[in-house]
Amino acid sequence: MPLIHSATRGVFVISVTPFTDDGALDLASLDRVTDFYLDHGADGLTVLGMMGEAPKLSAEENREIVRRTLSRAGSAPVVVGISAPGLAAMRDLSAFAMDAGAGGVMVAPPSTLETNEQIIAYYGNVVDAIGTDVPVVLQDFPLSTKVRISNATLGAILESHPSVVMVKHEDWPGLEKITALRNAETAGRRRTSILCGNGGIFLPEEMARGADGAMTGFGFPEMMRDVVALCQKGEMDRAQDIFDAYLPLVRYEQQPGLGLSLRKYVLAKRGAIASDALRKPGGRLTAPAMAEVERLLTRQARRLAELS
């Protein structure tokens, strides 16, 4: 199966982990949601990300998800999140995933890192532990990790480690960071793929700044597919029209913690998974929240119809 690389473009969906109502892994739904993502515009998938409830899984369950997703995803590249408290666990999961055919691994910085030097050293240790032949996605998501990576720090990592081929960009605010990354490449630094997260809420502007696509889990991957494709063709106004139609829901999903319940609710409603249950600890949408989502879905469908 293909590896990600520094020119990878398109839409990678952060895959949910489906559970039954009683918290067991639902592998049938995992197949179904894998198909769903690929049918609705995903070029690749990312499993065991923050939104995949990875820390709630046992080590064996993690491997089961990797195996199952890889066997279902066919030729689409699959990135595997390997963030863990220590290098040994990361090395083990990375080796398993790459042996199984993964396209690369994703690593977020642990919240204990404080200085630029510590962040740079950390990625050096990671690359050293997993091997320089494993393509790495650096997840830059300070809101969640509490680690702020400056442009210079990011540059130092990219320049030292050619295997860091992609940035999952979700610093916030972060548009200037994309511009800075691309400007550094113009000035001679090697190219890096930039896929954007943050639920897609800045996707049109991110594409205009030079991003290569999206890596996030919004329940309508077709929005990301259309916006990315239209932006790549230069049809910015049409891209923004599509985006704006989805924006009320994208915005609603931008509620830390709650967002995943919403994603699963939407995916279950669309038939991609059997149950919207999160594994414990983790709740479900309240009745008022469900009503809010339903209202937004109705309005979204109406607005999309007006646009088509």
Added chain:
Amino acid sequence: MPLIHSATRGVFVISVTPFTDDGALDLASLDRVTDFYLDHGADGLTVLGMMGEAPKLSAEENREIVRRTLSRAGSAPVVVGISAPGLAAMRDLSAFAMDAGAGGVMVAPPSTLETNEQIIAYYGNVVDAIGTDVPVVLQDFPLSTKVRISNATLGAILESHPSVVMVKHEDWPGLEKITALRNAETAGRRRTSILCGNGGIFLPEEMARGADGAMTGFGFPEMMRDVVALCQKGEMDRAQDIFDAYLPLVRYEQQPGLGLSLRKYVLAKRGAIASDALRKPGGRLTAPAMAEVERLLTRQARRLAELS
């Protein structure tokens, strides 16, 4: 001038502090922007908030802004942010503001508070220091303050201190918190005014959950005026239509740090202030950001025209 109270409703705009290009207070623009806010839908104003660059001002400048705004705002209530590292400074500014005719004061918890008990004790100390006759707005904004206030903690403060008459609600996610606050009132707790912040990005849902209005600084106060008024009349769909037209810009403004540059840019463009300069440290929009804003403004005007 009127005091805020537990039934206060409507739109309070978080006022910017206008500076000249070289960083001096621009009092003529302060008058102008005060008029602008009131002419575009503000029922009240809040000065010296986080978005008012209050920490960059000297103590004398703080007082000058309070005096000037109060003299210009006429009968509209003005809330004064008094958050400071210590109680003595808060007591002094509170006394000055209330003597000058302010409608109340706003207090955010300092980032050093860790437990529920510490948060509760802190507000007890504040009320004790400034006097129980001063109406207090509790600013609940964990993204900025790093202090998470649970429903029980908030309830304990409200039950102990009748002078805390209003919550500036900007927990995130926070819709369930509004519902919890209102449910507690149904169960017997005294009423509290809830005005919502977060740049207005959840305003329709917040109103539906029982909020009394908005307290935030979006550069088009007329959006907040219209959405609040329509929601209060029960015209939720029309409210959402208006909201959705502004949403791409509201969203763009949700970029911590950058947001204020954008607000000042929009206010300067609309003629409300002479210069969009922030006092140092604090930058201006970059050229790509300006282009992004201009594009959003053009689209916003077009969409509003379609809706009218």
Added chain:
Amino acid sequence: MPLIHSATRGVFVISVTPFTDDGALDLASLDRVTDFYLDHGADGLTVLGMMGEAPKLSAEENREIVRRTLSRAGSAPVVVGISAPGLAAMRDLSAFAMDAGAGGVMVAPPSTLETNEQIIAYYGNVVDAIGTDVPVVLQDFPLSTKVRISNATLGAILESHPSVVMVKHEDWPGLEKITALRNAETAGRRRTSILCGNGGIFLPEEMARGADGAMTGFGFPEMMRDVVALCQKGEMDRAQDIFDAYLPLVRYEQQPGLGLSLRKYVLAKRGAIASDALRKPGGRLTAPAMAEVERLLTRQARRLAELS
């Protein structure tokens, strides 16, 4: 092998994990250091604690250490640290450890917990996941976990979960917390064992406040044995004399990060482990640090000779 319980007393040493110079587990040294601890005053051991470099180990290595320590420790109770990002991993390691004969498990709160309610809910989820029959040590170490547990929060956990039989007390400052815990027991709450950490730096005062002993990893367990025993006999001045002789080294070890290098240096020097190597990432003492330690060791030996 015996379980810990709410009346457990004495000295539990936080065991280091010995590595060879190239970072491999050194199981012969693990046996040796287990013997060393028990020979020098340990009543029990705690493995896979923060100072055991647990996050650097693979899941299989964790199990190996548990198995090996238990088989060597004989009748001494062994506590196993099971803190992990998610409940599934904790449940798995807890089950493995208890099946292998562990005396209980230790759980520190994850740094993401913010409110009293979240902390209380977390321990509820843990007890639910591992089973109410597994004795739990609650590690209260805010300097490292970033989670401040108030007396009321701690009380709520203890009252809800009888299986939480012990507190590893290392809040800082924390003497009043011991007094508050004991006062609550006098007022009717069930008894809890309190063993103190923080490298032992407040051990005499902690014992006087009502602690049951120490759980920490100072390289001279005989200090803790003597101080705890003398305090339990009421010979407070003699206890303090012994303590003061070790205090310069105890203090020197109170250097976060560096402390572990020092402990291993001392243990290697005393013949308890073959190499003072930390697994990567993690350094060794610098030459000036070694000289400082040697000087303190010489002075300590001299002072102890004066006292004997």
Added chain:
Amino acid sequence: MPLIHSATRGVFVISVTPFTDDGALDLASLDRVTDFYLDHGADGLTVLGMMGEAPKLSAEENREIVRRTLSRAGSAPVVVGISAPGLAAMRDLSAFAMDAGAGGVMVAPPSTLETNEQIIAYYGNVVDAIGTDVPVVLQDFPLSTKVRISNATLGAILESHPSVVMVKHEDWPGLEKITALRNAETAGRRRTSILCGNGGIFLPEEMARGADGAMTGFGFPEMMRDVVALCQKGEMDRAQDIFDAYLPLVRYEQQPGLGLSLRKYVLAKRGAIASDALRKPGGRLTAPAMAEVERLLTRQARRLAELS
């Protein structure tokens, strides 16, 4: 009155702010404690530091303390803490203090700084605001500020701003940082004065690493005077003997928050201030804590007598 400079050596005591039992400034005690510090070994003083309860004071009280201390301190240099949420307040207090004859100002980084670049920019803004002619002490105290300053960051600040003439060193662990600073000077960087904080708990080792003295508030300044003087004469063992005699109390004072109550208790007992009251919020020693301190004081006196 003399300015501090890059070769300043000796003991600067962090001065307490004395209050009456009802929380008013006690200026007579301020004179008395100033005399006490200078009589017991202080070469200089630092007012309005974190342990000076500065945030609890009004702006006018701050100025009163500066004025009063300067008029009493005679020829001893006085450093004034000017840390504040914004540059304008810092500029105002700095100007006032330097006009009144202060020896320099002290600035700690605000907790909002995250990257090396932000820390460097912050000190640039501060120097710009207060003027390049004002001697600055950089307070490097991550435990309290939450800002970790790497050696490279500290070096960049020192190299850019000659007016930063002193580091108040209280990183923890921090001995290697002193060595790194001195090594950088050997390699060509300009000299900086290094005075150490942390209550003096690593003072002998810090002096041996190249520090110029102490800047902290331990209630027995004569300990710091003697240790610094003996270290400077190379009598390291005698220095350590003296230090060890005070260490149990130094250690006891290393309890964040509680430490100040203890300092005031000791100073009141020694007759240096009339009341040990802290201004609200801030408590007093409990009865068990008082007993612990009294016991340590008795033992300390006995041990010092043995040594003399």
